[in-house]
Amino acid sequence: MPKTYQANELTGIIKIDADKCKGCDTCKSFCPADAINGAYGATHEIDNERCLQCGQCLVNCPFGAIEDTVDVVDQVIEKLKDSNTTVVATVAPAVRVALGEEFGMEPGKLITEQMYGALKKAGFKIMDVNFAADNTILEEGTELIHKIQKYVLNQSVEGELGPLPQFTSCCPAWVRYMELYHPNLRQHLSSAKSPQGMAGPVAKIYGAEEVWKVQPEQIFCVGVYPCTAKKLEASRPEFTAAADYWKKKGHTATYQDTDVVLTTRDLARLLKKLNIDVRNVEPAEEKDNPLAEYTGAGTIFGATGGVMEAALRTAYFVLTGEELGELHFEPVRGLKEVKTAEVPIKLKENGQEITLKIAVVHGTKNVEPLLAEIEAGNSPYHFIEVMNCPGGCVNGGGQPINPMGTSWTGKFKAILPW
Amino acid sequence: MRYSYKEKEVKLNRREFLGFAGVIAAFLWTGAYTVTDLIVDRTKYIKMRTAGLYQDDEKQAKRQSHHNQSLLNMYKKMNFQPLSPMAEELFHTHYVDRSVL
Numbered sequence: 001m002p003k004t005y006q007a008n009e010l011t012g013i014i015k016i017d018a019d020k021c022k023g024c025d026t027c028k029s030f031c032p033a034d035a036i037n038g039a040y041g042a043t044h045e046i047d048n049e050r051c052l053q054c055g056q057c058l059v060n061c062p063f064g065a066i067e068d069t070v071d072v073v074d075q076v077i078e079k080l081k082d083s084n085t086t087v088v089a090t091v092a093p094a095v096r097v098a099l100g101e102e103f104g105m106e107p108g109k110l111i112t113e114q115m116y117g118a119l120k121k122a123g124f125k126i127m128d129v130n131f132a133a134d135n136t137i138l139e140e141g142t143e144l145i146h147k148i149q150k151y152v153l154n155q156s157v158e159g160e161l162g163p164l165p166q167f168t169s170c171c172p173a174w175v176r177y178m179e180l181y182h183p184n185l186r187q188h189l190s191s192a193k194s195p196q197g198m199a200g201p202v203a204k205i206y207g208a209e210e211v212w213k214v215q216p217e218q219i220f221c222v223g224v225y226p227c228t229a230k231k232l233e234a235s236r237p238e239f240t241a242a243a244d245y246w247k248k249k250g251h252t253a254t255y256q257d258t259d260v261v262l263t264t265r266d267l268a269r270l271l272k273k274l275n276i277d278v279r280n281v282e283p284a285e286e287k288d289n290p291l292a293e294y295t296g297a298g299t300i301f302g303a304t305g306g307v308m309e310a311a312l313r314t315a316y317f318v319l320t321g322e323e324l325g326e327l328h329f330e331p332v333r334g335l336k337e338v339k340t341a342e343v344p345i346k347l348k349e350n351g352q353e354i355t356l357k358i359a360v361v362h363g364t365k366n367v368e369p370l371l372a373e374i375e376a377g378n379s380p381y382h383f384i385e386v387m388n389c390p391g392g393c394v395n396g397g398g399q400p401i402n403p404m405g406t407s408w409t410g411k412f413k414a415i416l417p418w
Numbered sequence: 419m420r421y422s423y424k425e426k427e428v429k430l431n432r433r434e435f436l437g438f439a440g441v442i443a444a445f446l447w448t449g450a451y452t453v454t455d456l457i458v459d460r461t462k463y464i465k466m467r468t469a470g471l472y473q474d475d476e477k478q479a480k481r482q483s484h485h486n487q488s489l490l491n492m493y494k495k496m497n498f499q500p501l502s503p504m505a506e507e508l509f510h511t512h513y514v515d516r517s518v519l
Contacts, residue, residue: 003519004516004517004519005516005519006514006519022426023425023426039423041425041426042423042424042425093471093474094467094471096470096474097467097470097471097474098467106466107462107463107466107467108463108465108466108467108468108469108470109470110470110471110473110474112474131486131488131489133483134483134486134489135483135489135509136509137483137484138483138484138489138493138500139500139501139505139509139510141483141500142500142501143501146501159501169511175513176516178513179513179514179515179516180516180517181517183514183515183516183517183518186513186514186515187513189513191506191510191511191512192509192510192511193509193510193511197509197511198508198509201508201509202492202508205496205508206492206495206496210492210495238511238512239511241507241508241509242508244507245507245508290488290491290492291488293486293487293488293489294478294486295478295480295481295482295483295485295486296474296475296476296477296478296480296481296482297475297481297482297483298483298486299471299474299475299478300471300472300474300475302467302471303467303468303471303472304468306471310483313481313482313483314482314483314484317482317484318484323482327481327482333472335461335464335465390461390464391461391464391465391467391468392468394464394467394468394470394471395463395464395467399467402463
């Protein structure tokens with residue numbers, strides 16, 4: 001068994017096809033973990049022990065030589081045919097602005113209703129991961145607020161809390177990076193699970209009882225994510241909260257919270273196999289489905305700065321007692337590698353003013369200086385968002401491969417003298 | 419053997435090679451490559467997808483997580499609060515030291 005994986009975790013998700021590899025080194029320049037071996041010009045190979053399974057090499061390979069080896073499309077189609085199984089698709093924010101590309105639409109086209117329509121036609125029940133993203137904000141935001149009360153305001157707070165600064169834990173590639181390369185700082189990660197980690201238990205507990213009214217064992221939960229690392233995350237052995245919950249109520253089965261994960265590319269392939277085209281499917285709104293309700297804060301989780309912006313909207317309200325006047329928070333938007341901001345907050349209890357210091361990082365390598373500050377004990381920040389993929393999940397390793405993204409000329413320019 | 423150092427064979431004759439070299443030299447010398455930067459923004463698709471999400475944010479009637487009524491109903495029906503023992507069980511986790519697995 002590979003030694004940087006827990007038992008039963010999916011490993012080796014990303015592979016380089018030796019016949020197609022030209023040894024161009026593009027993948028190396030995108031790899032956040034220096035996990036690719038091979039001299040320039042020779043066939044490259046991924047060191048699975050170091051790899052985060054993020055798939056950035058895959059979406060940026062100019063030769064299409066890198067593959068996602070975990071293919072569950074046919075398994076999901078089998079489950080959809082089985083009338084005893086309720087197949088629930090939990091769909092992440094970034095999927096709705098990229099799925100259309102696989103069907104010839106322009107990048108960024110927002111097709112939530114068409115996507116719901118296509119999923120329903122294929123036989124899925126729907127849970128929107130944006131609901132779980134809102135859920136994440138309630139948990140992770142409350143955790144942050146408790147830490148501020150404890151460490152900044154010196155109030156007594158019940159329960160076990162990690163240290164500040166708090167890191168977001170939504171991105172599985174970033175979490176694996178922390179666990180693998182900076183395990184001594186892992187207590188800084190928010191203890192809140194990622195939206196995927198929350199969506200599974202919600203679907204198999206609340207969804208089973210209140211929404212679809214079926215036995216939890218009948219639910220087959222299919223995560224749809226813009227991400228290859230989510231395939232690894234779903235297989236984490238501790239992600240069995242729903243089964244553990246039901247065992248206390250007399251059930252015996254053991255299962256993962258999210259059974260399998262499809263990437264955006266996988267979902268497009270599945271829909272095409274079933275002859276469903278999102279361009280001419282009947283759109284669905286899911287107005288009466290509670291697990292498809294979401295707020296604007298939930299949907300921006302898919303872009304860099306989005307988790308931070310969503311958390312601020314709620315944390316500001318809880319601490320000050322007032323809603324943010326302007327919800328659009330520009331300092332955390334855009335493609336600068338490390339974005340920082342200071343947010344003045346006037347506490348509702350006593351009018352005391354504090355300054356919340358935040359940082360947003362995308363591209364995991366860019367987090368190293370911030371980690372060094374924490375090691376040295378002089379990090380100025382309270383809350384730091386990290387997303388592994390440049391731009392966030394919209395540019396995830398499971399997204400449609402867009403030819404604008406290859407870096408051929410970028411590499412080329414790097415060797416020029418001017 | 420961890421990886422092969424054997425280079426791929428290139429099927430190119432001498433004339434073709436000189437031809438390509440000439441074209442590339444002319445391309446570099448004229449500085450024509452800089453024009454590609456004006457046309458191609460390699461992060462354009464990232465910006466387009468991001469714009470799609472911000473558009474989705476702005477069209478929602480509710481834009482803060484604590485206003486998601488169905489979510490609040492779930493906490494209410496299951497009778498627990500964020501960060502309570504039940505929430506810890508369902509929605510929180512721990513992390514492992516992967517350097518010593």
